[in-house]
Amino acid sequence: MKYCPKCKKLYNDEDVKCACAECKGKQLKLIEDETTSVYLCSGDVIERDRVQAALSDSGIPSVYTRHMVSANSQLLTGLDFDGFDILVPYELYEKAYDVAVGIGAIKLEGTEIVEEEEPSPAEEFENMSRAKRTTVRVLSAILFILLIALVIYGTDFITTIVKSLFK
Numbered sequence: 254m255k256y257c258p259k260c261k262k263l264y265n266d267e268d269v270k271c272a273c274a275e276c277k278g279k280q281l282k283l284i285e286d287e288t289t290s291v292y293l294c295s296g297d298v299i300e301r302d303r304v305q306a307a308l309s310d311s312g313i314p315s316v317y318t319r320h321m322v323s324a325n326s327q328l329l330t331g332l333d334f335d336g337f338d339i340l341v342p343y344e345l346y347e348k349a350y351d352v353a354v355g356i357g358a359i360k361l362e363g364t365e366i367v368e369e370e371e372p373s374p375a376e377e378f379e380n381m382s383r384a385k386r387t388t389v390r391v392l393s394a395i396l397f398i399l400l401i402a403l404v405i406y407g408t409d410f411i412t413t414i415v416k417s418l419f420k
Contacts, residue, residue, distance in 0.1 A: 257281055260273060263291050290343075308341065313341055313349045313352065318337065
């Protein structure tokens with residue numbers, strides 16, 4: 254395996270001749286030390302924390318490098334809009350890659366995440382005749398008026414009881 258010493262991305266020996274596609278001509282080097290840090294994925298500050306927590310839970314050490322977007326915007330807003338590259342040791346790259354795919358930080362080509370939705374029960378309405386619909390509306394209005402009257406009379410009754418306790 255070869256990697257770019259600037260951006261730390263991995264390349265198969267047969268994929269490229271000798272230059273990094275990302276860094277536009279940076280010379281690739283062979284990985285000689287298994288602890289060499291290599292690129293795993295990118296993300297914002299929330300994604301960085303999420304991926305590093307998952308890697309830590311799996312026992313994989315990781316570090317990150319920052320891509321400064323704008324120091325002025327960070328000073329004014331107090332928000333961190335920078336991007337981050339997460340780096341892992343080459344010897345644990347495959348395990349880290351599996352973890353990142355498992356949590357959705359790395360999306361495999363040709364796959365789409367589909368969330369299953371529970372089918373909602375279909376509402377079925379009865380077709381009513383005009384006379385039946387009018388009857389239902391009139392009865393609903395009468396029941397609503399009776400309910401309001403019941404609340405008012407009930408409140409008056411309770412108030413009368415409470416007043417009689419303090420006489």
